[in-house]
Amino acid sequence: NAGVMQNPRHLVRRRGQEARLRCSPMKGHSHVYWYRQLPEEGLKFMVYLQKENIIDESGMPKERFSAEFPKEGPSILRIQQVVRGDSAAYFCASSPGGVQGQLWGEQYFGPGTRLTVT
Amino acid sequence: GENVEQHPSTLSVQEGDSAVIKCTYSDSASNYFPWYKQELGKGPQLIIDIRSNVGEKKDQRIAVTLNKTAKHFSLHITETQPEDSAVYFCAASMKRQNTGFQKLVFGTGTRLLVSP
16 A cells, blocks of 8 residues: 655756646545645645645745646646745645544655755 | 644653653644654654544553643653654644634654664
8 A cells, every 4th residue: 555655756946947746645545735844844734635626725825836636646736936945845645534624534744855946 | 823832852862761752732622633753854654643532542652642721742752762763743733714624733843862
């Protein structure tokens, strides 16, 4: 039973380029969460998606960042026109979901994508 | 506000000793409290969690306690081993009023070093 998969594991981009990070949730999980982790810091929530829906994007910058989770294929976190401050580890987590407003299932994390902007 | 405080930031123990990491949270409506272990270069791994309807949960050498009145919870590792060395994160669920969505807010992490 494969866990959460993320690729690429490492990504180097020059300032102004686009970064696309992919996440495949665990089998049977329909909920995906993206987090950002700066060096020596904790994880900061960015966005929560279900298939074809963004449920909560309160932690995601309004500009340059977008996320999707299409009906088919992995979830994508896209960062346009990257800047040095975007350099971080980006983690995806998945859960089996739950009833809105109730406890949801445990979140399981992928190995992360380490983005370096030069 | 959304805040989870975690202490200590670093913890060094000898193999076989116990280690305790403490977290406090701000939202009295929080009802789910997981703990994650993160090794260098890897993603966080869920090691234990507790929900607000229980006060303590154990899994072999790991235990978590929850005091809802005081809004704090702790991770206890007994008989520590060198392979327990990692960064440990606590988290608490926090509910957004307009969506009902519960998100996890993480502490800043504790770097545990177990010396042989």
